[in-house]
Amino acid sequence: MTAYSSIPLSLRVNENDPRAGIDVPGLWRILRRRLRLFAAAAVLTLAVVMAITFQLTPIYASEARVVLNARETQALDVSAIIAGISPDAATVDTEVQLIASRSLARKVADDLNLYADPEFNPTLTEEEGWLSRLLPEQLRRDEQISETVMRERTLNRLMEAVDVQRAGITYAIKITAESRDPEMAARLANAFAESYVVDTLDQKFDTYELISNHLDEAVAEHQEKLRIAENAVERYRADNGLLSAKGSLLAEQQISDLQAELIIQEAELSERQAKLFGVNRRLSLGANLDGISDVLASPVIGSLRAQQAELSRRRADLENRYGPLHPSLDKLQSEEVELSAKIDAEIERIVGSLRNDVDVARQRVTTLKQSIADLRNSLTDDNQALVRLRELERIADVNRRNYEQLLQRSQQADLFENLAEADARIADEAFVPTTPVFPNTKINLALGLLLGGAMGAFMIVLAEIFDSGLRTEEDIERQLGTKLIAAVPLLSAARLKKAGSQAETYVLDKPLSPFAESYRTLRSALVLGSGKAERGQVVAITSAVSGEGKTVSALALGRIAAMSGDRVLLVDCDIRRRVLSSQFSSDDVTIGLAEIIGGEALLDEALVDDDRSDMTVLPVREDRSGQGDLFSGRGFAAFLEQVRQSYDLIILDTAPLSAVADSRAVASAADRVVHCVRWKQTPVVVAKNARKILGEIDTVLMGTLLTQVDVKAQSGYGYQGSERYYGQNGRYYAD
Incomplete structure (x- = not known):
């Protein structure tokens, strides 16, 4: 029997009969007798689809709109140096690509600190797979992913979550951002819009900065004065040894470092003196030194104690066997005496080491205190030279302020009006969405019903194929020939x-x-x-x-x-x-x-x-x-x-x-x-x-x-x- 012979006649078509077709009544009878199977498969499939739907993380979308300025201002004629945006179709499409660029996404990621958000930084949620744990330690990937890789992965996620399109044939550009958090979706869309507008302004500032070269004559004099004043400050500082580290004098920094080291050494001295005090106290009381921590931690003492225990065990064994007068016991007693002497000598060595450690630590503390005192004396002499240094620095600061004010005024006088206007503006800010765009429950419900029907039909076909029994007169005539x-x-x-x-x-x-x-x-x-x-x-x-x-x-x-x-x-x-x-x-x-x-x-x-x-x-x-x-x-x-x-x-x-x-x-x-x-x-x-x-x-x-x-x-x-x-x-x- 072939698989085809198991298929009910209502599902077959006689290829040699030109009038042959689908047996609709037969299909209806199959559906009626397999209705429970069909319903079970359909309901189960629908339940699985809806369960998956409700288990999926909802995604929210928010949209902001940016409009390119089609107006042109001519308050100052700088068109020969820099041209504004020409709002034609190619230009609008170019601006769409700029908004969707990686550089703008990097600015948004920095502004919103998306590198610390697990939704966009996959390295925060990644775990080492079981297969990698089976590899040798030297073959595993680095425990810490490099900063560059982490940032690039975050940018990839961010660019996937943002879609930028031109709104029809207008000058408006739609920025749609998706996120699991509705507030984050709105923040992303607004951040891209704001960063784009700010970026256009930054580009203008960078371009206009090149124009300022015509003010060289006015700026050069003050720039030279500033250079001379600053050189004088640095030369005086070097001649008088007024070196600085991290914003303070080098001597001050050295004193700070030595004081920190002094605190550590004094703590070590106190600890070692405490240990030595405990040893001396036990000696004054006639107590045994076996209980001090250094003796207990000594591997030599541990080994000698083990030998001593072994000799005691052997002596007890000989006494039990041959009595206390056996000749071998004298040798064991002499070994025990010798072993006890070694233990006492080792304990005395440990105590001597403690005394030596206290002396060394005390000497270090004394040396550090002396060094700090010398540096403080040197610092007193440096403070007298600081008076002249502060005067030179004030002269340099005055020259610096004069130079900056002159430069700022010249820029404001020539280019202020054009610098105050951007080539784009935000038309609509993104709002916090209330309903997710994914998963779409209605579409998934319809899909579940469709898949449920298909699964039910598939299960009916399987049931009919694998139903190998004889059921009707037609089955008996076809299969048995009777x-x-x-x-x-x-x-x-x-x-x-x-x-x-x-x-x-x-x-x-x-x-x-x-x-x-x-x-x-x-x-x-x-x-x-x-x-x-x-x-x-x-x-x-x-x-x-x-x-x-x-x-x-x-x-x-x-x-x-x-x-x-x-x-x-x-x-x-x-x-x-x-x-x-x-x-x-x-x-x-x-x-x-x-x-x-x-x-x-x-x-x-x-x-x-x-x-x-x-x-x-x-x-x-x-x-x-x-x-x-x-x-x-x-x-x-x-x-x-x-x-x-x-x-x-x-x-x-x-x-x-x-x-x-x-x-x-x-x-x-x-x-x-x-x-x-x-x-x-x-x-x-x-x-x-x-x-x-x-x-x-x-x-x-x-x-x-x-x-x-x-x-x-x-x-x-x-x-x-x-x-x-x-x-x-x-x-x-x-x-």
Whole structure:
């Protein structure tokens, strides 16, 4: 079976039929029976889409507008030196590129300190991946990303968040900024607009600064005076040794550094004196020095103590073994005395080291104090020279102020009017948005519905492809090459409980039910067959595997035929499981089919009457499957010839074809064979295999009996066969 053969006919198109097309009613039936699957897939997909939508971080957008000035002012004629913006299309597009440039983005990032914002600085949220942690330390990337890389990444994020476009064919430029924070979105848009306007002014200032060269004659004199005054200050400073560091005299800086070093050295001296004081106190009290920190931290003392402990352990061991007078104990005692002396010597060395450390620290403090005193004496002499230095600095400051004032006045006099006007202005400031532009809940809802429908349709197609059971008359004819005799409705446990019946007796308890009517259809096919292939006394009821309703069908057919006045013999040919025989067992009867075939007893001695109908049953009393082939010999054929004389209908309940070889012999001995297939459960491959077996033996296959059909679900597969009438013509039945 190919994948194509599993697709329902309603989904296929016959390419050879010019009138072929989509089977719309068939598609509707598929949708109706798979409605729950479709709804589940659609709802789940919609739920996933909406869950993702609500989990996404909302993005807000705000827009500012900048307008280029189309007016031109001619208060001062400087057009030969610098030209203003000509507001044509190319110029406006150029200004759009300038606003979207990296240099302007860098200014905005600096102004808003976006390098400290995790939204724009990805290095603040990046974590070292698990793969990089597996690499050797020398192969990992640097723990700290360089400042340049961090800034460039921030600028990349910022430029992605800002979009600059020309507003139609006007002189206005739209600056749209996006951010997770609505206030930040408005700040970004306004910052770009303001930075652009300021940048245009800065560009004008830079250009006009070049024009100031014509004032060289007026400025040069004061510039030279300023240079001479400043040189005098520096020369006097160098001649008198008034060197400075970080805005103060060098001597002052040195005193500050030495005082800081003095504080550290005095702290160290205090610490070491405290340690020495503790040692001296313990010595004065006659206490042991083993408890001081330096002794405890000494690895030499630790090693000697370990040796001492080992000698003690050995001495104790010898005393326990040989007594206190053993000669080896004298040697151990001498070693202990020697070891104790070493420990005392090491402790004395440590104490001496502490005293030496105190002396060294005291000498350092004394030296630092002396150095500070010398520098202070030198600083006194420098302060006297500072008086003349301050005078020279005041002269330099006066020259500097005069020079700056002259330069400023000359610029104001010549270029003030043009410098006061920018080439662009902010038309609309960005406002704080109240609703996000992403995610768009309405669009995502529509997308979720669309994807849900597509997923539902996809799941229906998959379900139809992988639904390998046989469901309709068309399936049976196409897959098995046989006709459908009848479709037997499913008897659910609830229905049986309500009727107070069992599947084996339901045709007797509910003779007007659709279940009983299906077996009347089967009997009618047996009785009213138009050809030899459709008529006969001996009928074998078989199936591919167990659980197909074969035995129940044999019982129901026999009882329906008996109710119609036929003389019916039901023979249990399943000699291994003997399911049918177990329903008609009797302890006082020990003769069955095997004994009759073997000629060990008479037929009348083995027959059992059905107490619910006029049907007669021939059971199997014991398993003789290991005693030879029971059905291939002459005994079974003679048995069938004998019962043909006494009964109108002989029903043979066989074992499954795929499980037992005996079933093939039974089927070949019958006039006709009815193949039972469980609705939607029997795999097509298994049913085909059984059909192939029946085709290989000498028998007449009457058709297929579709058992345990869910009538309600069956209606969704089409209207082929009589099963559709069970729901539409319910008034004809009493179930």
